[in-house]
Amino acid sequence: MNEAELAKLHKMWESFYEKAWAFRKGFFEDEIAEGERNPLRLIHLLDQRERFYTTRFGGVGKEELELTKRKDIPEGRISNIDFDPNGEWTVNDFSLLPTGVSAVDKGVFSSSYITHSSYMKCDKIAVLADLVMRHEFDAVIELGSGYSQNLFKLHYQGGPKIPYYGGEYTESGTECAKMLGALQEDMSLTNFRYDFNNPDYSAIGEHENVLVFTCHAIEQVQNLSAETLPSIAKIAKKVTCVHFEPFGYQLKQQVNEVDRNHQSMFAQRNWNQNLLKCLLNAQRKKEINLSFIGKNIMGSFDRGLNPTSIAVWDNDIAAQGQFKPNA
Numbered sequence: 001m002n003e004a005e006l007a008k009l010h011k012m013w014e015s016f017y018e019k020a021w022a023f024r025k026g027f028f029e030d031e032i033a034e035g036e037r038n039p040l041r042l043i044h045l046l047d048q049r050e051r052f053y054t055t056r057f058g059g060v061g062k063e064e065l066e067l068t069k070r071k072d073i074p075e076g077r078i079s080n081i082d083f084d085p086n087g088e089w090t091v092n093d094f095s096l097l098p099t100g101v102s103a104v105d106k107g108v109f110s111s112s113y114i115t116h117s118s119y120m121k122c123d124k125i126a127v128l129a130d131l132v133m134r135h136e137f138d139a140v141i142e143l144g145s146g147y148s149q150n151l152f153k154l155h156y157q158g159g160p161k162i163p164y165y166g167g168e169y170t171e172s173g174t175e176c177a178k179m180l181g182a183l184q185e186d187m188s189l190t191n192f193r194y195d196f197n198n199p200d201y202s203a204i205g206e207h208e209n210v211l212v213f214t215c216h217a218i219e220q221v222q223n224l225s226a227e228t229l230p231s232i233a234k235i236a237k238k239v240t241c242v243h244f245e246p247f248g249y250q251l252k253q254q255v256n257e258v259d260r261n262h263q264s265m266f267a268q269r270n271w272n273q274n275l276l277k278c279l280l281n282a283q284r285k286k287e288i289n290l291s292f293i294g295k296n297i298m299g300s301f302d303r304g305l306n307p308t309s310i311a312v313w314d315n316d317i318a319a320q321g322q323f324k325p326n327a
């Protein structure tokens with residue numbers, strides 16, 4: 001791809017999320033007008049709609065997103081049992097669940113393609129909730145947070161009652177998160193505009209010990225700046241950062257078919273190429289203390305064939321390279 005083509009692709013993805021979040025905000029507004037008030041109910045209602053409808057640009061050259069009912073989900077009752085007039089019965093093979101949703105989906109876990117239930121999701125929020133439980137964080141910050149669905153889910157999944165922050169690139173995602181946040185008083189949520197390659201953390205209050213996370217957001221940044229991770233490390237006195245990002249293909253150990261396909265998908269979409277390199281360089285320059293890398297460990301259960309890896313680091317540089325007894 002030449003420079004002009006790359007720039008066009010970049011603009012396309014940028015405007016995709018601006019429109020995608022505005023479209024979903026419209027859904028929330030309609031539901032709120034109907035009387036819905038709870039952010040988590042709204043997020044689950046959206047998830048449900050997205051199981052039955054796809055949200056796509058209306059066709060080649062079309063600028064607006066459209067909702068299309070999924071053709072593979074039939075109306076009416078789904079049955080796989082035949083009864084004959086004598087009351088004998090046969091259970092037949094089936095491809096659809098009683099909801100009409102496909103019984104199986106294709107995914108990736110570790111280094112293998114697998115099939116799994118369509119209802120199987122990898123619960124990154126439970127991972128976050130457990131991590132938070134093991135530490136005394138005094139704030140949680142998601143960077144590239146969209147409409148902050150992860151932060152709402154973490155709060156309603158028993159996350160601690162400490163300040164939450166969502167930094168997001170798009171205006172529509174930020175406004176949508178603010179609209180949902182205004183529906184409740186239980187959770188302290190601050191939403192602000194954030195660009196990984198031009199970071200500004202001034203919206204974040206003074207905290208001692210924060211958890212920062214990213215979830216399929218650095219994914220969208222073709223070349224992460226070498227300054228970004230060190231800048232995150234300075235957000236507070238103590239920073240722990242978890243990346244739920246699809247960088248598994250960037251690990252050049254035991255490269256397999258999954259990695260090759262993943263890499264070519266990322267090259268075609270102009271998505272992130274260098275998160276792993278940034279992590280390793282920051283470690284070598286003693287800017288971060290990298291403690292864990294799990295390749296494709298969260299699978300791709302809700303992300304098509306785009307498996308999520310985990311990287312964990314903190315800013316305790318003095319602890320770099322120390323033996324981790326529980327690893």
Ligand SMILES: C[S@@+](CC[C@H](N)C(=O)[O-])C[C@H]1O[C@@H](n2cnc3c(N)ncnc32)[C@H](O)[C@@H]1O
Binds near residue numbers: 144149167168216
């Ligand atoms: C796949 S969505 C994930 C959103 C959210 N993390 C979640 O899991 O629901 C990717 C997000 O990254 C955001 N993004 C894209 N480029 C960005 C950048 N340069 N800085 C910060 N966020 C960015 C997009 O606007 C979008 O909200």
